[in-house]
Amino acid sequence: MTDQEKILNEVTGSDYKFGFQTNIDTETIPKGLSEEVVRIISAKKEEPEWLTESRLKAFRHWQTMKMPEWAHLKIPEISYQDIIYYAAPKQGAKYESMDEVDPELLDTFNRLGIPLEEQKQLAGVAVDAVMDSISVKTTFQDTLADKGIIFCSFSEAVKNHPDLIKKYMGSVVPYTDNFFAALNSAVFSDGSFCYIPKGVHCPMELSTYFRINAANTGQFERTLIVAEDDSYVSYLEGCTAPMRDENQLHAAIVEIVAMENAEVKYSTVQNWYPGDKEGKGGIYNFVTKRGICKGDNSKISWTQVETGSAVTWKYPSCILRGNNSVGEFYSVAVTNNYQQADTGTKMIHIGKNTRSTIISKGISAGKSENSYRGLVKVLKGAQNARNYSQCDSLLLGDKCGAHTFPYLEVDNPSAVVEHEATTSKIGEDQIFYCNQRGIDTENAISLIVNGYAKEVLNKLPMEFAVEAQKLLAITLEGSVG
């Protein structure tokens, strides 16, 4: 065995750093999904009747649906009756001050690197930390409230801003949209709600941090962001989860509504437990994320760095209804060991002079399978639509797979649609060249991968960019073959 092979076989050097459990009492309900469970969830959250009804409608519809099978993914059958659909830390929902929060919970967040105390925050980042199904604390609410910005948990929004929820929830991703959207609409746990009023430029990065704790608890997040005319918000979503043997289902919905001249930036760094080196365990991440550029001149950008999950299935998309609206999708998706990803985006051009940009960088290593699936659809009335897509795949080793499934449906002759794709490998020669200059193999891979992903990483807000770079390096330790 060559020296390089020896290094490579010191596979996935760092054990999943965030693999630990918090030993707090969590209140759960028995396994399985039924109308009764839906009612229990709604009751525990003290929801109004209209929302309970909405959940039930979604549930009944879900029962008529089947899990789609068109993705390039091999997923063992999921037993939906074997999952617990609700878990909340026993201590209840809201706290006046940090003193009241369960210290173990706080410790958990500290270990994850999210200090909740206002004093310890990164300059100006408000954090809404979701522990399992209940929001623990929302910071900076007061500061934001001065500007009329609402940033709170979804559950709180249901209570305090029901009109907004009623108006916008399901308007971008209706429960009929797909199997997992229906499931989420029935059993969604909690998430974030963000509302930026007319003309307001949100002064700080808004962020949410997720975690799945109790065994077999599905995480069904629901996030809704509404940006009124002339407003701006940048939202960060970062996720970690503990080590588990059983797969855990994550079926979230994120809806974004951007009105005239509004801009929403949504950035994600996803680091859910990816399963062990033999492909056992890990999170199933089936997410429906969609934004609608409702008003003219509006803009929605999705930026994601996906390194975790055993299976990733998501297509953050933009519906470009407003004239001159812009949709962007920047993604680095990394798969290693036995991870699988089928991810990409949909850009639907409806209005006039709409523009979309897609930059997707896939990195496959180990025995993983990484697929890009993208749709650029230009409707008949979409005059002067412009799209630029670039899908690159980087293969590390010869046992992984990279696939590209681009769909272009163009019904307007004035459209200009460009698509470029490259596939490359990190060659032994490149590694050796770095070695010969004194750079060891791990650092060489890190250099090369970061150079490859630079274009996307540059789009992330600074706080995330550094974490993202580290994540890339950690995820790919020991992966060149």
Add this chain to the structure above:
Amino acid sequence: MLEIKDLKVSIEDKEILKGINLSVKAGEVHAIMGPNGSGKSTLASALAGRDYFNITHGKILYEGTDLTELSPEDRAREGIFMGFQYPVEIPGVSMVNFLRTAINAQRKYREEEPMPAGDFLKLMREKKKVVEINSDLTNRSVNEGFSGGEKKKNEIFQMALLEPRLAILDETDSGLDIDALRVVSNGVNNLRSPKNATIVITHYQRLLDYIVPDVVHVLYKGRIVKSGDKSLARELEEHGYDWIKQEVDADT
């Protein structure tokens, strides 16, 4: 500085080097010439630590240390530099980032502080002049889109920056036009000092007009069959390799 004792090197089961003996002292320039297939690049790669070459016998002593115990990156950090015959491209990795990482890796090895960014850029500017290389090359990704000649210049540029003690230049002259040859040779010559040594591997005598060697060795069928001073190179230029081949084949 470098002592190679009875070195035998194979790729898979094929023996390429059949017992090389070579001694290089600090301050010297040795040229290694020979026909295609004689094992010149194998020798270079074995010295650099390319791991698909198996050292089946013999020793490589560098400043007294057995090189075979060191990884390629440690060999580099100890001051060994190889100018590649076919420098590879590394898209997305900027020259600046690459070289700064390299320099800091070496400094770390020597337990020195990493070089601050400002100092490094200054150093780059200085060294660019040594090889007359422009910013439009050094501002790009490593070797990406470089012509053959530009890649070779870039090798010497890196050598100037890294200041190795032992440089092994593998066919640095291949693909160079007359002007580039002159520039590259000047660069190498400017870097010569009594403290470092250079092994120049080449087919052609012309390079050795510019980089004048102290010793010339001829490698044939995996062995050094003749050594001499720079006039040996001239003889080869005039008569080719045939007379040496005949001599050797007659003896065996």
